[in-house]
Amino acid sequence: MNLKIAVLPGDGIGPEVTLQAKKALYAIGVVYDHEFVFEEALMGAIAIDKTGNPLPEQTLNLCLNTDAVLFGAIGDPKYDNNPSAKVRPEQGLLKLRKELGLFANIRPIKPYNALLDSSPLKRHLIEGADFTIFRELTGGIYFGEKKLNEAGTIASDLCEYSEEEITRITHLAFKAAQNRRKKVTLVDKANVLETSRLWRKVVKKVSQNYPDVLLDFLFVDNAAMQIILNPKQFDVILTENLFGDILSDEASVITGSIGLLASASLGNKNALFEPIHGSYPQAKGKNSANPIASILSAAMLLEHFGLHKEAKKVYEAVEKAIEYNVVTIDLKADSKFGTNEVGDFISNVI
């Protein structure tokens, strides 16, 4: 297979980890005789520094015209702590999600056996946990109108959802559930929010097409608690943009490190793959960031193109690294392996 892949390393630890994902894909290409052509482009704080624009036209065009996007991370504290910055790195990612129509962000949560004791949660609670979060990615408060009055004393963000936006991701979530344990939990705040009530109504309606799948509801506050108390109760969690952002970072604790969690963002035409961790600027350039989330994002990319045995190979190589303790310090405080060594080990095993 020939695939043209846009690579956006982004900010902070993004470049270091993305490099390891590229190495893994390269190894897969060699072993299975595929041609993966990578083209790098700028996005995020680094793109602002170099071009003034967090998502330069050229980057967007590249992404629109490739088979898939491999993305690193975005964000820089110099913008976070400057509330009045007009241009910010995250705008680049949000615009890219929107322009590529990546409405579904899929985040699988499943602990590795060898890491069951690395979680802050007790082992018996997480052993056997296996769920996937379907987060709506191009709607809600992320994209609604933002206002700040001239005096700078009143601000607002609009959270908006349409039936159509809810319907399309709901179908994906139910289809995924059909291939899993056949349960969808809609997380919302329907006792307070109008948008959540629309979600409930639409999801109920769509669920009628999937009589073999059980539909369940949970308020987001309760869900934030249940994910820790009893993660095994979940199969597919379906939720809106902001709740999905919060709950998936939270759920990362089940696996022992957010450095293990990958995600796929899918639209009707395009697809983007990224680790769920952020740019983690403190670790930048230290060869200490965990590359596994990025490598697993590459595996999700392979799966997306039907390359299942190739993806499996990557998963197995990652498992081997974990099994042999070839991991970064987030998983083993006294580890002598860095980003590069873990990445090398994994691509060598492939």
Added chain:
Amino acid sequence: MNLKIAVLPGDGIGPEVTLQAKKALYAIGVVYDHEFVFEEALMGAIAIDKTGNPLPEQTLNLCLNTDAVLFGAIGDPKYDNNPSAKVRPEQGLLKLRKELGLFANIRPIKPYNALLDSSPLKRHLIEGADFTIFRELTGGIYFGEKKLNEAGTIASDLCEYSEEEITRITHLAFKAAQNRRKKVTLVDKANVLETSRLWRKVVKKVSQNYPDVLLDFLFVDNAAMQIILNPKQFDVILTENLFGDILSDEASVITGSIGLLASASLGNKNALFEPIHGSYPQAKGKNSANPIASILSAAMLLEHFGLHKEAKKVYEAVEKAIEYNVVTIDLKADSKFGTNEVGDFISNVI
């Protein structure tokens, strides 16, 4: 001291647990020679059933003219699963918070020594954890304009904040931090939301009045993870309404049960005290709900009126119940004690 206390038992397990809080307050009154006069009123689903209004005029007037409100819980599944219900129980609570101007909701999180092994989190992570969440309670997306188009296909909720709303709770949070470990962590999503950027700006400004307090920032997704990974890092968490709702339910896992967590909602004139758990309809009328959160809310009420030794007495009685294992099934699966027995034990110890 004479105190007139409005009691709103509300829905689900609300009435059962509130009764135990009243018993505890009554016992304190006898021992310390205070006169607490209770007046009950309707709110929530039960108020809708009886009057059509989740917050009847009479209830509101009572609350406006008492020293404090003791509240149980609100909510009923028959409304949750009916997205088109026009009147809903939660409107009663939200309206009450607004009308009483209860802008600050204070939720202390601290595990009991005897329960360190009841948490889903590993003991060493939570031993010594002790933080308080300051949740803004009368602004944000809870109270912004809600819209649904006529076709019922597009919904929206507006999240709005003003400098003034942010300033007043920020002062409370910093004052609390001065009496604690002198650290405030503002939780927001300033990389995406305009309101969060206003929060950051205003909180920074207010913080200048408290040079002895350290101010720290965390994005809400990261905060949801950090609360589990390393809860000891927090002293005072300051945040907006919806984030506070989510994070405080989540943080309840540190204590082993949400049935242990109380809260105080304060305004300039009024004060309301409530457990943070909800109406938990499945347990209604079963004498199985944990009354401790409600009893601790009563203790927070006592503290609010400067009755510190009385509050301490309540805290000690609760600790004794926990120490002697006189607890409900959420804390000890095979417990033979119910709501009433735990409540009786505590008021007898007082």
